[in-house]
Amino acid sequence: MTAGPVGAERVEEPKVPPTPVQTPPRPPIRPRKPKVTVRKVLILAALSAFTLLFIYPFIWLLSASFKPRGEVFDNKLIPDTFVFENYINVWREAPMALWMWNTVFVTVLAAVTVTLSSALVAWGFAYFRFRGRNLLFGVVLATMMLPGAVTMIPVFLIWNNLGMVDTLTPLWAKNLFGSAFYIFLLRQFFLGLPRDLFEAARIDGANNWTIFSRIAVPLTKPALIITMIFEFQVAWTDLLQPLIYLRDSSNFTVPRGLKALLDQYGFGGNWHWEIVVTASVITTVPMIILFFLGQRHFVQGIATTGTKG
Structure with a gap:
């Protein structure tokens, strides 16, 4: 609008649009490459060396x-002659299927029973407040100081009087009473849970069993899985108890069966070591698969053990 004489018409000036500000284009953001240092190279080399050291026996x-039989101990990682019949012969020479079933039966029952019983005891020590709680918990932990050889004969006499020798029951039924190590492990997890959550559930009408089964157990899932994996590995590889309690070969577990194969085909004079090592591979593979299936829970459980919220 321009000012003019009185009575003259006002002429509007055309509006000029503002000139947009030209922003210079930004250079593309390139990801920063990790800085490789001598320290990182040395750490990686050390980890690789230890990895090879630990996996070399299985390789x-x-x-x-x-x-073949004559080349078992030639210490070559790549065989000159591949004999795939070893994995067929081992099932012919020994009842591996029956031994595997016995082992699965024992390990599953042992892992489930020790997890449930230990979780109940650990929950009692972590949640309830009573006189002498710490003293009683110390007594439970003190049982870990007793070597297994101290209680071996009395426990055997108990199972013998019950008529359970040469059965699979002594291999897993002892876990009905829990384990001091697992009780300690699970108690630390229960102590890390917020107590206000349990008090709120009690106000809503939940009883002790409901609080334990529907609140505490789901929140400690990593610890329970770790307990089951630990006990599964212990029961799967246990040789001492099957040597004490098992007599009939139809009740053998895989470790006891491997001992029988070693006595027959190794030191027994037949020298069929290819049968022994093949059976050992068949025994080891399930543990490797189990670890990879539970690796995430395993790392999570170990990382949070002993922390308190």
């Missing part, structure tokens, strides 16, 4: 299982 065992 050797796997390689030996594909070798």
